[in-house]
Amino acid sequence: MTNFVNTPWTDRFASRTEGMTSSAIRELLKLTADPEVISFAGGLPAPDVFPLEQIDAACRKVIAEQGKSALQYSTTEGYLPLREMLCRHMERYGVKVTPANVLVTSGSQQALDLIGKLMINSGDRILTEAPTYLGALQAWSGYRARYLTVPLDDEGLQTDLLEAQLRSGPKFLYILPNFHNPGGTTLPLERRRRLVELASHYGTPILEDDPYGQLRYEGEHLPTLVEIDAEFNGAAAAEHPFRGGVMYLGTLSKTLAPGLRIGWVVAPEAVIFRLVQMKQGADLHTATFTQMVAYEAAHGGFLDRHVKRIREVYGERRDAMLAALERHMPPGCHWTRPQGGLFLWATLPEGLDSGKLIHEALQQKVAFVPGASFFPLGGGQRSMRLNFSYCNPEMIQEGVRRLGAVIERHLAPKMVAVP
Amino acid sequence: MTNFVNTPWTDRFASRTEGMTSSAIRELLKLTADPEVISFAGGLPAPDVFPLEQIDAACRKVIAEQGKSALQYSTTEGYLPLREMLCRHMERYGVKVTPANVLVTSGSQQALDLIGKLMINSGDRILTEAPTYLGALQAWSGYRARYLTVPLDDEGLQTDLLEAQLRSGPKFLYILPNFHNPGGTTLPLERRRRLVELASHYGTPILEDDPYGQLRYEGEHLPTLVEIDAEFNGAAAAEHPFRGGVMYLGTLSKTLAPGLRIGWVVAPEAVIFRLVQMKQGADLHTATFTQMVAYEAAHGGFLDRHVKRIREVYGERRDAMLAALERHMPPGCHWTRPQGGLFLWATLPEGLDSGKLIHEALQQKVAFVPGASFFPLGGGQRSMRLNFSYCNPEMIQEGVRRLGAVIERHLAPKMVAVP
Numbered sequence: 001m002t003n004f005v006n007t008p009w010t011d012r013f014a015s016r017t018e019g020m021t022s023s024a025i026r027e028l029l030k031l032t033a034d035p036e037v038i039s040f041a042g043g044l045p046a047p048d049v050f051p052l053e054q055i056d057a058a059c060r061k062v063i064a065e066q067g068k069s070a071l072q073y074s075t076t077e078g079y080l081p082l083r084e085m086l087c088r089h090m091e092r093y094g095v096k097v098t099p100a101n102v103l104v105t106s107g108s109q110q111a112l113d114l115i116g117k118l119m120i121n122s123g124d125r126i127l128t129e130a131p132t133y134l135g136a137l138q139a140w141s142g143y144r145a146r147y148l149t150v151p152l153d154d155e156g157l158q159t160d161l162l163e164a165q166l167r168s169g170p171k172f173l174y175i176l177p178n179f180h181n182p183g184g185t186t187l188p189l190e191r192r193r194r195l196v197e198l199a200s201h202y203g204t205p206i207l208e209d210d211p212y213g214q215l216r217y218e219g220e221h222l223p224t225l226v227e228i229d230a231e232f233n234g235a236a237a238a239e240h241p242f243r244g245g246v247m248y249l250g251t252l253s254k255t256l257a258p259g260l261r262i263g264w265v266v267a268p269e270a271v272i273f274r275l276v277q278m279k280q281g282a283d284l285h286t287a288t289f290t291q292m293v294a295y296e297a298a299h300g301g302f303l304d305r306h307v308k309r310i311r312e313v314y315g316e317r318r319d320a321m322l323a324a325l326e327r328h329m330p331p332g333c334h335w336t337r338p339q340g341g342l343f344l345w346a347t348l349p350e351g352l353d354s355g356k357l358i359h360e361a362l363q364q365k366v367a368f369v370p371g372a373s374f375f376p377l378g379g380g381q382r383s384m385r386l387n388f389s390y391c392n393p394e395m396i397q398e399g400v401r402r403l404g405a406v407i408e409r410h411l412a413p414k415m416v417a418v419p
Numbered sequence: 420m421t422n423f424v425n426t427p428w429t430d431r432f433a434s435r436t437e438g439m440t441s442s443a444i445r446e447l448l449k450l451t452a453d454p455e456v457i458s459f460a461g462g463l464p465a466p467d468v469f470p471l472e473q474i475d476a477a478c479r480k481v482i483a484e485q486g487k488s489a490l491q492y493s494t495t496e497g498y499l500p501l502r503e504m505l506c507r508h509m510e511r512y513g514v515k516v517t518p519a520n521v522l523v524t525s526g527s528q529q530a531l532d533l534i535g536k537l538m539i540n541s542g543d544r545i546l547t548e549a550p551t552y553l554g555a556l557q558a559w560s561g562y563r564a565r566y567l568t569v570p571l572d573d574e575g576l577q578t579d580l581l582e583a584q585l586r587s588g589p590k591f592l593y594i595l596p597n598f599h600n601p602g603g604t605t606l607p608l609e610r611r612r613r614l615v616e617l618a619s620h621y622g623t624p625i626l627e628d629d630p631y632g633q634l635r636y637e638g639e640h641l642p643t644l645v646e647i648d649a650e651f652n653g654a655a656a657a658e659h660p661f662r663g664g665v666m667y668l669g670t671l672s673k674t675l676a677p678g679l680r681i682g683w684v685v686a687p688e689a690v691i692f693r694l695v696q697m698k699q700g701a702d703l704h705t706a707t708f709t710q711m712v713a714y715e716a717a718h719g720g721f722l723d724r725h726v727k728r729i730r731e732v733y734g735e736r737r738d739a740m741l742a743a744l745e746r747h748m749p750p751g752c753h754w755t756r757p758q759g760g761l762f763l764w765a766t767l768p769e770g771l772d773s774g775k776l777i778h779e780a781l782q783q784k785v786a787f788v789p790g791a792s793f794f795p796l797g798g799g800q801r802s803m804r805l806n807f808s809y810c811n812p813e814m815i816q817e818g819v820r821r822l823g824a825v826i827e828r829h830l831a832p833k834m835v836a837v838p
Contacts, residue, residue: 007663007687008624012590014540014562017693047487055490059478068466071474071676106525106702113701117561121433139700142536143433171431205427244426257490259707268426274436281558282532282701283525288678290706 016122016144032367038399040386041367043181043342046317048392049310050257051297058296062289070289076276078104078264079291085299086250086264093213094227097242100269103276106286108211108251108263112139114278115207115247118271119171120145127170129157131345131374131383133181133209136174145171147376154336156180156187159194166202173204177225179212179341182374182385186339189222196228199245206246211254214307216340217315224248226266244268252294254342255307260290314342320393321386321400328404330411335386342389345371347382352410354384360409366402435541435563451786457818459805460786462600462761465736467811468729469676470716477715481708489708495695497523497683498710504718505669505683512632513646516661519688522695525705527630527670527682531558533697534626534666537690538590539564546589548576550764550793550802552600552628555593564590566795573755575599575606578613585621592623596644598631598760601793601804605758608641615647618664625665630673633726635759636734643667645685663687671713673761674726679709733761739812740805740819747823749830754805761808764790766801771829773803779828785821 032039062070077083083099090097105111112135120126122144128136130149137147148165150157157175166173175195177187187195199206208225223231229246244267251263265275279285297303318338325335325346332349346368348354355370371383388396451458481489496502502518509516524530531554539545541563547555549568556566567584569576576594585592594614596606606614618625627644642650648665663686670682684694698704716722737757744754744765751768765787767773774789790802807815 007689008619008622009538009591009663009666009687010689012538012624013693014536014538014543016540017537017696042492044492047491050487050490052482052486052490055486056479056482059482060475063471063475063478067471067474068469069678071469071471071678072466073461073463073672073677106706109700110702117433118436119428119431119433121435124433135700135703138696142697142700172428200427203427205431244428247428253492257708258492259488259490261702261704261706268428270426270429274432277436278561281528281554281561283529283680284554285680287525287680287706287709289676289712290709293708 016142031362034365037362037365037367038391038395038402039367040388040391040399041369042390043387044390045254045258045342046313046389049313051302051306054297054302054306055257055293058293061296062292066292070292072288074285074288074291076280076285077272078102078286079288079295081299082262082291082295083264085295089250090248090266093224095224095230095242095248095266097266101242101266101272103265103267103272103279104286104291105263105265105279106283107253107258107261108209108249109135109139110279110282111249111263111265112136112209114275114282115265116140116143116145117278118274124171125168127165127173127204128376129175129180129183130377131182131371131380132174132376133176134374136209137376149375149377152180152183152185154185156183156185156191157195159191159198162195162198166198166204170204172207173199174207174209175225176209178210178222179215179338179343181211181341182343182345182369182371184336184338184341184344186219186222192222192225192228196225196232196246200229200232207249208246209249211249211251212341213250214255215311215314215342217311217318219339242266242268247271252298255303255310256294256298260294262286262290262294314389317388317391317393317396318344320396321388324397324400328401330404330408332411333407342387344386344388346384346386348384348407349411350382352407353381355381357406357410361403361406364402364406366399366406368403435561450781453784456781456784456786457810457814457821458786459807459810459818459822460788461806461809463806463809464673464677464761465732465808468732470721470725473716473721473725474676474712477712480715481711485711489711491707493704493707493710495699495704496691497521497705498707498714500718501710501714502683504714508669509667509685512643514643514649514661514667514685516685520661520685520691522684522686522691522698523705523710524682524684524698525702526672526677526680527628527668528554528558529698529701530668530682530684531555531628533694533701534684535559535562535564536697537693543590544587546584546592546623547795548594548599548602549796550601550790550799551593551795552595553793555628556795568794568796571599571602571604573604575602575604575610576614578610578617581614581617585617585623589623591626592618593626593628594644595628595630597629597641598634598757598762600630600760601762601764601788601790603755603757603760603763605638605641611641611644611647615644615651615665619648619651626668627665628668630668630670631760632669633674634730634733634761636730636737638758661685661687666690671717674722674729675713675717679713681705681709681713733808736807736810736812736815737763739815740807743816743819747820749823749827751830752826761806763805763807765803765805767803767826768830769801771826772800774800776825776829780822780825783821783825785818785825787822
């Protein structure tokens with residue numbers, strides 16, 4: 001840490017901030033500001049697919065028709081037409097909820113923070129996948145969470161290793177079943193059912209984070225955990241009332257635009273009531289203007305059409321990255337083949353450490369995130385997260401070539417040393 | 420609390436949420452949604468003064484010229500041109516800071532929350548004014564703060580009562596020197612100097628909250644505490660480097676528009692470094708789009724011109740409320756005469772309780788916030804907060820008439836009972 005001048009403020013930090021370090025990813029992203037670096041490090045949507053015209057039209061409409069409301073304070077729960085739209089969205093996912101089950105948040109990162117504040121006492125153990133979403137660890141470290149983990153394989157969380165962890169009584173289970181960040185994995189239907197069944201048996205609440213669910217490039221949509229939980233209620237498949245064992249996090253960041261900061265939580269009414277209290281203290285409400293603009297831009301079928309276009313663009317980029325990896329990665333490397341989302345997860349041959357490789361990679365103008373960042377209890381040194389949504393296919397091809405060469409060089413001395 | 424269905428989530432709330440109740444003000448505001456109610460309860464800017472054309476033009480410019488950046492993720496610290504603009508603003512307030520001293524927040528409510536997360540351990544005592552801003556208490560209750568208080572008189576914090584409280588070692592002192600919410604008071608220069616001197620002597624950091632500082636309707640601008648603190652550094656008056664004993668909170672909510680949710684903190688670099696970590700976990704960053712739109716709308720002199728117009732409108736409304744109070748309030752009531760801001764503070768005759776009066780007031784279609792809400796350690800039953808920015812002069816006149824009649828009725832039986 002930089003050597004700052006001391007002030008009366010600086011020796012009084014709360015103990016919860018001890019050992020808290022800045023996000024490895026965000027610090028790394030600063031290095032990748034160099035325009036010559038081909039970055040697979042961020043989790044950025046491609047700006048080429050941002051619906052500028054639609055947002056422009058939405059801004060004009062909102063200001064012309066509801067300008068005074070759009071610039072005023074508004075309710076903590078969120079803009080009602082937006083929450084109603086999100087209910088209709090959830091219904092297509094097989095779950096019946098009302099606006100009383102929905103809280104609009106300032107990105108789904110805020111939902112993670114509010115849930116942490118609501119649920120986590122110092123020392124509580126949260127059960128996560130290993131690896132897991134770094135932002136969740138960041139949000140919860142402020143509440144002094146501890147962790148239990150279940151490892152991923154190429155199909156996601158290994159449900160056969162889950163029961164032992166559930167037995168030790170975690171506060172809740174946090175999981176990304178679709179197109180995992182960072183793992184790129186998708187949990188098969190059988191594992192989803194088994195997971196919900198086990199969690200239900202042990203009374204463990206599930207927090208389902210689904211930022212990428214609509215971005216599927218192959219295969220069939222799988223039911224969300226919140227839907228499977230609703231099925232357990234015994235209602236007919238056509239009308240699953242929300243049951244509340246699973247809370248669901250969604251976001252418009254990957255389908256509309258992250259710069260608007262619109263996410264949402266679906267939760268039991270009693271939890272929403274408490275989360276609203278937390279959010280009142282945290283930021284009063286999410287910007288009225290961006291909520292209204294997001295609603296105007298998204299509703300009435302536009303978002304579905306737009307998501308189709310994003311799928312085409314990102315699907316092509318995923319294919320480009322898979323092809324480039326086949327071509328340029330040395331033997332002994334392997335990687336996940338994501339059915340959707342923004343990321344894949346590559347593992348290097350035995351003996352290599354992606355955390356050491358990153359510096360040489362940056363010299364060669366290619367960036368990734370070392371895998372160890374995503375493990376709350378350590379591990380992952382041989383792995384890395386590669387984003388394929390941000391760069392176009394040509395850049396992907398060139399970036400993977402550079403990356404393959406860096407890895408190759410690190411392998412070479414070993415091969416020489418072993419006659 | 421409503422009787423909600425239990426779920427695995429609902430019996431697992433963190434202990435920090437015990438006894439936390441929804442904001443009295445926000446619950447009250449729901450009742451005032453009735454369009455016939457004349458509400459002095461909110462802290463709402465007048466929508467008539469929102470600069471719709473300027474925001475409209477700013478949106479178009481941002482989307483046309485920087486649309487892809489505006490809709491993308493951005494840095495946690497905030498949009499650099501906006502932070503540079505805020506530095507220039509602070510320089511006019513007599514304080515030299517760099518963008519490294521400025522963090523853009525999602526309204527200044529978020530700054531209060533992040534500072535709470537950074538500074539407050541369970542049980543830490545925060546020194547506030549009594550009454551004080553309710554949103555600060557709400558933000559900090561989640562971190563289990565306790566409170567010490569210094570009472571206000573008609574000139575604000577009573578500095579002759581301050582030293583005893585500083586001696587007992589509060590974590591920091593939170594104060595609103597200008598046009599106090601809810602008190603409507605303005606701390607005179609002599610008290611400002613004494614306060615900074617005392618806090619400095621006891622090593623107590625000061626958090627200066629200044630949402631209304633530019634909205635002065637009479638008298639001369641007084642130096643901010645952060646400026647007085649800088650003077651103590653001994654530098655020439657023309658160039659006061661930021662010293663760091665005082666952190667400063669500002670907002671565009673009262674000068675541009677609250678629906679954009681743009682606030683800022685000025686703090687020592689080492690504190691900003693930590694607050695950025697907190698904000699990463701809390702919401703990654705404030706909406707890129709609203710930051711850019713706020714900058715485009717505000718910079719280049721527009722905000723100054725616009726603030727002049729707001730001053731005229733609100734100054735007239737303040738005068739209307741003071742005149743109406745003179746005319747309609749029964750003998751024995753008194754109230755502060757704010758030099759600026761949005762609120763004044765009225766005190767009822769002995770024996771009346773504003774918390775009981777509010778129900779009858781709502782029946783008579785007039786609303787205020789009972790004073791007790793603003794006291795962290797109790798008190799204030801005879802007082803009420805009246806907002807004068809939201810209603811036009813005619814509504815103010817009529818609302819105060821209704822309020823006077825309600826108070827009159829409550830006084831009358833007593834006067835009969837005493838022969």
